[in-house]
Amino acid sequence: MTTVVPGQYLEPEYKPNDNGGTEELCRYFPGKGAAISSVKVGAHTLPVVVATLLGRKVVQELKDPAEDDAEEDADDKNNPAKPKFRKFLVSVVAGKQSQYSEYADQIEASAVASVRAAATNLPREGDIVLARVTRLQLKQAHCEILCVYGHGNVSSDGGVGSIGTNAHMSLPMGGGSQILSSYAAVASSQNAMPGAQPMDIGEAYRALIRTQDIRSTERDKVKIIDCFRPGDLVKAVVLSLGDGSNYYLTTARNDLGVVFAKSEGGAGDLMVAIDWETMVCEKTGVVEKRKCANLFSSAEAAGEESSSNTA
Amino acid sequence: MLFAFTPYIINSTPYINLIPHFPHFPAMNVDRRRMLGPASAATPIVPAVSSAAQTGTSDGSHIKFFLKSGLSKNASGLAFLETGDTIVEVSVYGPRPIKGLYIERASLSVECRFLPYITQPNEVLYNGSSRSNGRAGLTGIEHRVSAFVETALLATIPLEKYPKLTIDVFVNVLSFNANTRSLLNLAAWTATCTSLAMVDAGIEMRDLITAGHVQLSGTTALLDPTVGDADDGGSLECVACFTTMHNNDVVAVWMDGSSDDAGLEALTLQLEACKNMSNLVRSNVNGYLLGLADSKE
Known part of the structure; x- marks a missing residue:
């Protein structure tokens, strides 16, 4: 379990299998706290999974074969001699902030669910x-x-x-560029009224x-x-x-x-x-x-x- | 259940300032128009302020800074940076939901403020006549620093991962000495501090941002210079932010100065020097972050 900083290269997107199998390739998907970035190596541009958070690197093998069938079928038609992939999910888990992060490597991983997930647990369609x-x-x-x-x-x-205090209010588009959008803004703003409240604490x-x-x-x-x-x-x-x-x-x-x-x-x-x-x-x-x-x-x-x- | 609206009846008697005349008031030699301190008050001993006589060097061996993150629970992320007389604190709020129209990418806002008593660099020059920069309550200088930091951040945060959300960055300049440091120097350290605050907030970044600030003195570039380091006629200043990804991408540049030889050669020289300083800062920030992560385990 290695500690990584944002921007650190974790794995290349494609890598030949370590076992020396000529047919097998490893493919790495970026999970939470990771993203694909292209890096120039000489004349080539290489897709690399990089960390986007400070935390522990967790690599899980994706076992479910049915998961990406549709995607693979489409690829197979174009390239019949396509090598077999072992799929891995690379994610970065920040600290011990929650029970989830503690057991992150034991939770069953699914590439489809994880690839576009943000590090914070934002609700997404189907969740x-x-x-x-x-x-x-x-x-x-x-x-x-x-x-x-x-x-x-x-x-x-x-x-x-x-x-x-003002649960019905929220930040307008453009975020905090208006006054009184946070305690810091209230404290430092010279035209805040006495007793002013920020728009909301703990956004819902x-x-x-x-x-x-x-x-x-x-x-x-x-x-x-x-x-x-x-x-x-x-x-x-x-x-x-x-x-x-x-x-x-x-x-x-x-x-x-x-x-x-x-x-x-x-x-x-x-x-x-x-x-x-x-x-x-x-x-x-x-x-x-x-x-x-x-x-x-x-x-x-x-x-x-x-x-x-x-x- | 309905409540009948009962208006308050406001007593409209005009307020009359009655000054009571106390027959037992003390003798007239006491000044009663001013609030005076106690007679036994002592003058505080102010230590001699050490002038920041640090000058820039070409190898950056003099650069010293202090970093701390995670000091606040109110903000999602907070970082504190101190170098010389400059103290910057950056708080990050978010990602938090917005109200209104659906947006696919997060909206990012950066707001830089100097504490009211701080003399802002080139105050007269920037603030002079026009205050119309479109940002309520921000001076021209604050606006420039905000814009610079925002430019650098936009290139590194995957905003598409945060739909319908907003990320608000508040930069507070707690201390700044306009006599020793230039505005560009502040911008450089602010950018570095902001990227640390982002990491503390747990907001994803493709890479850390670290900045370098240099000043040309003849053909040598001085890293992290102080004002007056290279005052031999026209001097050119440059601050640039880097990510190491993609072989040291530049994500924001800001050049300032009155030099005639601001050609390609000077630019290349400065960017190269900026990169050196940026890498120097980055290795320290990374070291700090790794230490932080290991201490949490």
């Missing part, structure tokens, strides 16, 4: 995330994304944003769950108040990056929905799901409606059950 419902509207529920499954917290101060990754994305059947009959309440923790999938303000999430799957809720709008006790649309408080027996997640159904079962769900 399963944990979000907290902050506000309900007739057509949509507002949430704040807290963490991405399998990757850790979205930001170090996640969850702070929506209880901050805001998201929306629209009524039509809550469940897969009878979408037009969905009443948002029967599905979520503010404060609920929801397991959801990122549908799209959405607009500038919100990510779009969906819970239209059996394993998605509310995983943690308290009764009486948060004043009561923890509730447990008794079926996919009802939760009951263990202490008081209060029954409330939610779109519950079945956390113990496998992905295949989720597809089969979807019809029985709404029957």
Whole structure:
């Protein structure tokens, strides 16, 4: 496990196998904290995987053969005598900041998921995330994304944003070039009013769950108040990056929905799901409606059950 | 639940400044119009300030700087750099979400500010008449340093990895002696410090940025010069930022001076010297980073 600094060359993108096999080549994909850069060596330009973070270098072999089949098939037609590749994922893990980084080399790697991943755990399309419902509207529920499954917290101060002083505000485009966008700006600005606050502390990754994305059947009959309440923790999938303000999430799957809720709008006790649309408080027996997640159904079962769900 | 709006009734009586006349007020020889210190106050002993008489050398053997990162928990990343009389602190906020339209790449902003009491280099020259630089609250000098650092950063941060996000860099110049150091020298150290702050914030960079600052004295280039090092007629100053990737790419250049011989030869000479200083700084920064990473393990 070597420590690397940003800009350090980790591996060339293609490398002949060390075992001396003439047919086999090693291909290295850049994972988190790494990027491909071309380096001039004499007259040639060589693609090299370089570190973009300070941390430990982690190399994992990508085992799943089905993963890049489509890509390989297309390549094979052009070049029938293409050598066999062993694929590796090279990533840089920064310090011991989270449990994830500690076990990074044991987590199953997938090139498709990792190549364009940023070092921070930003939500991307298709990611399963944990979000907290902050506000309900007739057509949509507002949430704040807290963490991405399998990757850790979205930001170090996640969850702070929506209880901050000005949680509804955010930075406009152009970032902090206006005054009062950070504590430093407030402190050093000469025209800040006494008692001025920065625009927000702990920026939230805001998201929306629209009524039509809550469940897969009878979408037009969905009443948002029967599905979520503010404060609920929801397991959801990122549908799209959405607009500038919100990510779009969906819970239209059996394993998605509310995983943690308290009764009486948060004043009561923890509730447990008794079926996919009802939760009951263990202490008081209060029954409330939610779109519950079945956390113990496998992905295949989720597809089969979807019809029985709404029957 | 609805609340009826009850307006506050504001008492509109004009404020009258009543000065009470105290019959027991002390004797008239006490000055009561000013706030005076206690009679027993002692004058603080100010130590003799050592003038930064360090001069630039062509091999850079005199360059000394102090680095520290990760001092703050409020900012995502923070770095502190001290060299001579110059103290720069850079804080990085982000990546954090923006509000508004969807953007595919992160938006990067750099804002450099001098503490209010610091004399900015060439203050009159840059700030004189025009304050219209489009950036609210930034003086011409601050704007120039910001622009230089931003140029260097843009080439090295993979902004496409951070959609819908913003990265804000705040440079605070805590100390600067305009009599000994030029603006370009500040720009060079600021760029180096900023790249360290980026590393501390965990924002991906294709490579570190380190900068070199040189001044031509005849045909020799002095590294990290002080003001007046090469005042033999016209002198040319150059600051350039490098990444070692792609065989020492230049990511930002800034030249200043009044020399007539600012030809290609002088430029090449200066860039070469800048590279030497940049490499010198880089090896130290890398050493610092490796030490930092190992201590965290």
